[in-house]
Amino acid sequence: MSAVMNKPGKGSQNLKVNSAEMRVEGVSKSYGIAHLRENVVHNASFVIEKSKLTVMIGPSGCGKSTLIRLLAGFDKPDSGTVTIDGKPVKGPDRDRLVVFQESALFPWMNTYDNIMYGPRARGEVDDETKALAEFLLDKVGLTQFRNKFPSQLSGGMQRRAELARAMINFPRVMILDEPFRGLDAMTKELMWEYYAGLYEESRRTNFFVTTDIDEAIFLADRLLIMTNIPTQVRAVLEVDLPRPRNLKELLESDRANEIKMEALGILHEEAMKSFSSGSAAASDFIEAYSKRVKKKG
Amino acid sequence: MTTDNSKTGVGQGLDQAAKAALLRETMPFKTVPDATLRRIADLAKEETLPAGTRLYNEGDRADDLFVIASGKIEHALGPEAEASKLVKMVKRGDVIGWAALLSTKQRRLATTVAEADTQILRINAQKLRDLFQNDQQTGDMVMSRFATMIKEDYTLPDWLAKTRSIGEGTVARSEAEVPVSESRLALLGYRLGLWVKSPKPYLMITGFTAVLLFWHFSVDVFEWPRFRNMPGLVEVITEWLSRDPIYGLSVWTPEYYTHIIVSIRRVFIAFLLATALGVTLGLFMGWSKGVREFVFPVFETLRPVPILAWVPLAIIIFFHPESTVIFLTFLASFYATALNTMLGVDSIDESYSRAASCLGANKWQVFRHVIVPGALPFIFTGLQISVGVAWFSLVAAEMVSGEFGLGFVINTSYTMVKYPTIVIGMITLGAVGYTTSAMVRMLGDHLMQWRVRELAMGGR
Numbered sequence: 001m002s003a004v005m006n007k008p009g010k011g012s013q014n015l016k017v018n019s020a021e022m023r024v025e026g027v028s029k030s031y032g033i034a035h036l037r038e039n040v041v042h043n044a045s046f047v048i049e050k051s052k053l054t055v056m057i058g059p060s061g062c063g064k065s066t067l068i069r070l071l072a073g074f075d076k077p078d079s080g081t082v083t084i085d086g087k088p089v090k091g092p093d094r095d096r097l098v099v100f101q102e103s104a105l106f107p108w109m110n111t112y113d114n115i116m117y118g119p120r121a122r123g124e125v126d127d128e129t130k131a132l133a134e135f136l137l138d139k140v141g142l143t144q145f146r147n148k149f150p151s152q153l154s155g156g157m158q159r160r161a162e163l164a165r166a167m168i169n170f171p172r173v174m175i176l177d178e179p180f181r182g183l184d185a186m187t188k189e190l191m192w193e194y195y196a197g198l199y200e201e202s203r204r205t206n207f208f209v210t211t212d213i214d215e216a217i218f219l220a221d222r223l224l225i226m227t228n229i230p231t232q233v234r235a236v237l238e239v240d241l242p243r244p245r246n247l248k249e250l251l252e253s254d255r256a257n258e259i260k261m262e263a264l265g266i267l268h269e270e271a272m273k274s275f276s277s278g279s280a281a282a283s284d285f286i287e288a289y290s291k292r293v294k295k296k297g
Numbered sequence: 298m299t300t301d302n303s304k305t306g307v308g309q310g311l312d313q314a315a316k317a318a319l320l321r322e323t324m325p326f327k328t329v330p331d332a333t334l335r336r337i338a339d340l341a342k343e344e345t346l347p348a349g350t351r352l353y354n355e356g357d358r359a360d361d362l363f364v365i366a367s368g369k370i371e372h373a374l375g376p377e378a379e380a381s382k383l384v385k386m387v388k389r390g391d392v393i394g395w396a397a398l399l400s401t402k403q404r405r406l407a408t409t410v411a412e413a414d415t416q417i418l419r420i421n422a423q424k425l426r427d428l429f430q431n432d433q434q435t436g437d438m439v440m441s442r443f444a445t446m447i448k449e450d451y452t453l454p455d456w457l458a459k460t461r462s463i464g465e466g467t468v469a470r471s472e473a474e475v476p477v478s479e480s481r482l483a484l485l486g487y488r489l490g491l492w493v494k495s496p497k498p499y500l501m502i503t504g505f506t507a508v509l510l511f512w513h514f515s516v517d518v519f520e521w522p523r524f525r526n527m528p529g530l531v532e533v534i535t536e537w538l539s540r541d542p543i544y545g546l547s548v549w550t551p552e553y554y555t556h557i558i559v560s561i562r563r564v565f566i567a568f569l570l571a572t573a574l575g576v577t578l579g580l581f582m583g584w585s586k587g588v589r590e591f592v593f594p595v596f597e598t599l600r601p602v603p604i605l606a607w608v609p610l611a612i613i614i615f616f617h618p619e620s621t622v623i624f625l626t627f628l629a630s631f632y633a634t635a636l637n638t639m640l641g642v643d644s645i646d647e648s649y650s651r652a653a654s655c656l657g658a659n660k661w662q663v664f665r666h667v668i669v670p671g672a673l674p675f676i677f678t679g680l681q682i683s684v685g686v687a688w689f690s691l692v693a694a695e696m697v698s699g700e701f702g703l704g705f706v707i708n709t710s711y712t713m714v715k716y717p718t719i720v721i722g723m724i725t726l727g728a729v730g731y732t733t734s735a736m737v738r739m740l741g742d743h744l745m746q747w748r749v750r751e752l753a754m755g756g757r
Contacts, residue, residue, distance in 0.1 A: 074651055094657045104652040108670040108747045118656035121666070149747040169656060 019205040020085045020095065020172035021050040022071065027080035028230075029066055040066045042230030043080070048173065053199050053206040055216045055239075057263070058226030059270055064209045065101070067231065068177050071207065072098045084173065094118060097171035101178045103158045105150040111161050112137065112146040118169040129168070136164040139198075156187040163198065173205045180215065189247055192218050200243055213267070217241075217260055218250060225266050235266050311343045311366065316418060319366055322390040325442045333435050336428060341418035346370075346411040352394075357405040359397035361419045365389050368415030374407040386412065395443055397422035441483040528717040536717040537724075544715035546706065546722075556722075557729060559701040563619075563694075564687045564733065567626035571683055575634025576676055582635070583642020584668055593639075600632045604690045608697045618700065625694035630683035637679025641672030674748055677741030681734050688730040703729075 029041040040063040048054045048071075058064055069075040070082055073091040082089045084096065105114045113120075115136060119129045137143045140160035142153075150158055159179055166174055180188045180195075196219055199206055210216050216223055223237040241256055250256045311319070316338035320326040326334060341364065346352060352363065355375045365387055372393055373384045387393055387409075396406050403422075429436025492498060513530040515521050528536075536542050540549045547553060582589045582596075604625050615621040649671060653663045695704025703726045710718035742748075 072651075072655065092651065092654045094655065096655075098651070098655055100648045100652065102646070102648060104646070104648040106649060106652075106667065106670070108673070108745070110747075117653070117658075117666070121653065121656055121658040121662050151747065165656070 017170045017172060017202060017204050019051045019203065021205065022048040022096075022173055022207070023081075023083045023086075024048075024067070024071070025081050025083070027067075027070060027077040027082060029070060029075065029077050030230075031066075039230040041070070041077075042232060044232050045080075046224055046233045046236070048205060048207045049222065050205055051203045052221040053196075053208060053219055054222045054224060055208045055210060055220035056224040056226060057210055057213065057216045057267070058231065058234075059211070059228055059267065062226050062228050062270075063231035064226065065177060068098065068175055068209060071173075071175055072096055094122070094169045095172045097166040097169060097174055099159075099162050099166055099174065099176045099179045101181055103150060103155075103162060105158055105162055105165070107150050110147045110149055111142055111153070114150070114161060115165045115168055117165065132168055136168055140164045154187075155183050156191055159183070159191060160194070163195065167198070167202075171204070173207060176206065176208045178210055179208075180210075188215070193247070195219070196243070196245060213260060213263055216263070217256055218245060218247065223259070223263060225263060226270075228270050234270060235263075237263060311416075311418075313338050316341050316343070319364060319390070319418065323364055323392050324446045325392055325395075325439050327442070328438060329435055333428075333432055337420065337425065340424050340428065341420045344417050344419055346415045346417060348411055348413045348415075350411045350415075352409040352411065352417075353405045353407075355405050355408045359394060359399075359403045359405050360423070361421050362392060362394040362397050362425070364418040364420065365391050365393070366416040366418060369412045370415055370417075371410050371412050372407050373409070392443075392446070395447065398426070398440070398443065438483060442487070526716065528720055533717045533720045533724075537721050544710070544718045546710075546715075546718045553721075553725075556701055556703050556706050557725060560691060560695070560703045560726075561729065561733075563623055563626055563702065564684075564691050567623050567691070568630055568684055568687050570623075571627050571630035571634050571687065572680060575631045575679070575683070576638050579635040579638025579676070579679075580642060580664075580668060580672065583639040583672065584664060589639070596632075596635065600636075604629055604693050605697075608694070612697075621697075622691070622694040622702070625697075626687050626691045629686040629690045633683040633686050634676070634679045637682065638672055638676050641675025641679070642668055644675060645671035673741075673745055677737065677745070680737050680741070684734045684737050685730060688726065688733070692726065 024047075025045050027041055027044050028039065030037050030039045032038050044067065056064060056067070066075070070077050071089070073082075073089045073093065073096070089096070105111075106117065109117065112133065115133050116125065116129070119125050119133075134143075137146055140163060142157060142161055142164070145153060145157060145161075150161070153161065162179070180191050183191060192215060199219075208216075208219055217239060220237075220239040223239055224233050225235045225237065226232070227234040237259055239259055241250065241253065241259075313335060317331075317334045320329070320334055320337060320341070326337065329337065343366070346368070348368075352370065353359070355373075367389055369386050369388045370393065371384065372387050393407070393409060394405070397403055426436075429439065509530055516524045516527050517529040517531060536544060537547055538549075539547045542550060545552070546556075578592065582592055607625060607628060608621075611621045611624050615624055645668065649667045650663050653667050654660075658666060691702070692704035692707065695702040696708040703722050706722040707719050707726075710716070710722065
């Protein structure tokens with residue numbers, strides 16, 4: 001699958017790629033054995049549209065990470081199909097790169113070596129790739145930190161390094177699993193703007209998973225709201241806010257708030273359901289939710 | 298340029314000798330030869346800043362560096378400096394404004410304001426560099442001491458790390474020639490200085506002294522009955538250092554070194570074998586479920602069998618005493634290394650292998666690029682244990698079979714009632730063993746720079 005990739009011609013100033021569409025159809029996945037077996041994903045179907053930023057949001061512990069493993073090809077669904085441009089996903093491939101929840105930068109490699117890892121592993125290092133690495137280092141503001149090991153970078157820098165490490169491979173779909181979780185509020189908001197900027201430049205297909213509604217609305221073209229375990233898509237909202245977005249405008253935008261309230265309403269219902277089934281995560285969510293509603297009111 | 302030059306008055310009173318003495322107190326100039334120091338002192342202009350004076354702002358052009366003679370200055374770094382501590386108070390003997398010395402980025406990194414009335418020496422960086430041009434050796438030394446000083450405060454961004462090779466900018470030398478060894482030596486010296494100033498060496502000496510005193514008092518002074526036959530501290534030391542030892546073994550007898558070398562050779566061979574086989578086996582046990590299920594039960598069954606229990610079989614199998622000893626020494630090390638390596642592989646977060654395979658690495662590449670480096674910290678912990686284990690199994694082995702070696706010395710001295718020699722053998726064994734495990738640790742630190750930095754960061 002990785003045979004013909006679509007590198008831009010020259011100058012590497014162009015991050016545009018030939019994006020792909022991914023389809024998840026009737027996918028189910030369960031873990032555990034015998035009576036402990038739990039249906040994590042049940043008959044889930046959705047489309048990650050080409051050249052759009054699709055954000056998936058759901059109560060925590062709702063099986064989003066399982067879906068990511070299926071999309072990335074680390075796991076196989078029990079039933080149903082996952083396809084990329086119509087071809088079934090067989091295993092991990094550089095056309096679908098995952099940016100993980102916890103930093104998966106190799107701690108034993110410096111920033112530059114981490115970014116170059118993909119091309120080196122595939123034996124595709126040429127002058128163009130090197131130039132691209134420089135370009136990306138600059139783009140993510142890490143030129144001066146090229147020789148630093150991940151442990152010497154701040155949380156935000158690590159996330160940016162990881163984005164660069166993914167982008168150098170021209171993935172056709174980028175899959176991000178709560179990548180900004182654990183960053184402090186300020187850094188997080190900066191990273192949103194930053195990441196949205198990268199997306200707007202490349203218009204690559206992006207699939208972004210989060211539990212943070214503000215993050216979701218700031219970033220999304222389409223918002224998938226998930227149900228509780230077993231996971232299904234509960235609703236799809238089109239986030240038709242103009243780009244580039246900025247946080248302040250978004251806070252003042254009626255349309256943004258409207259979408260947010262709608263999404264929260266659905267999420268609240270889901271959270272209530274899992275609350276009644278005794279999930280600890282859900283009670284946190286409800287608490288947070290009621291605070292937000294009060295603030296708005 | 299600095300902002301409030303007008304407010305700074307030119308003080309008087311410090312003569313060349315006083316300035317030189319002040320420079321001598323600073324970290325970068327501490328080791329400069331007297332003649333050069335006097336010339337630097339001539340460059341230094343004394344100034345007095347009333348409290349509240351701003352010496353320079355972040356982003357200003359940097360032309361001079363400053364040495365504080367008295368008073369204090371608040372030194373606030375900009376956030377981009379990546380320092381461990383952004384605001385600090387500098388006082389007598391501190392040097393600030395070293396950004397002026399950088400060949401690349403001569404901008405102020407901090408904003409400095411006099412907290413109290415402060416006396417400073419202003420040294421023009423260009424003139425200082427010119428001076429070093431004529432005295433390259435001193436220049437390199439001062440620069441490397443600057444680098445060390447700066448390093449204390451910062452996680453060096455790259456452009457800052459270049460101060461190290463500033464010698465190439467100021468002193469006309471090619472980069473290849475920049476004396477890495479010299480700056481390393483300076484760094485080593487500095488670390489040694491820090492170590493001497495820290496409580497560590499004194500605690501260490503106290504520890505040893507306590508043990509030796511206990512020994513001395515229990516045997517020679519109080520003559521406790523249990524210790525009656527034990528050789529005393531004085532007796533052992535006298536014997537150890539004697540040119541004509543009563544029991545035939547001291548630092549002056551060649552046999553002493555024969556025993557040490559024979560033992561080291563055995564441990565070395567056994568340790569190499571144990572490392573080669575143990576690491577390989579451990580990696581594969583950790584990496585492949587199949588290999589683990591095949592090997593691990595056997596491994597765990599054999600592991601609790603003590604070395605001494607292996608002696609009869611080892612003698613039967615190997616016959617030759619040397620091989621017997623090496624085999625016995627090897628065995629325990631091998632277990633320690635293999636087990637730790639396997640645990641090391643287990644400890645690697647799965648997301649690293651996933652990331653690698655995502656990025657296009659095949660199985661073998663994942664093994665080489667993720668499994669091996671990821672397990673390295675555990676492997677080296679294992680090797681340190683394994684070297685220690687090798688020494689004590691060696692002694693057990695040498696006691697049973699062998700003609701030379703420290704274990705052999707201890708054992709035969711016992712049967713021949715040469716008690717001081719036993720203790721000499723024991724102390725020597727301890728010292729050699731300590732050295733070897735320190736060497737393994739240093740090798741590990743060298744191979745795992747990333748780890749060293751990670752651990753250092755942990756202290757932040």
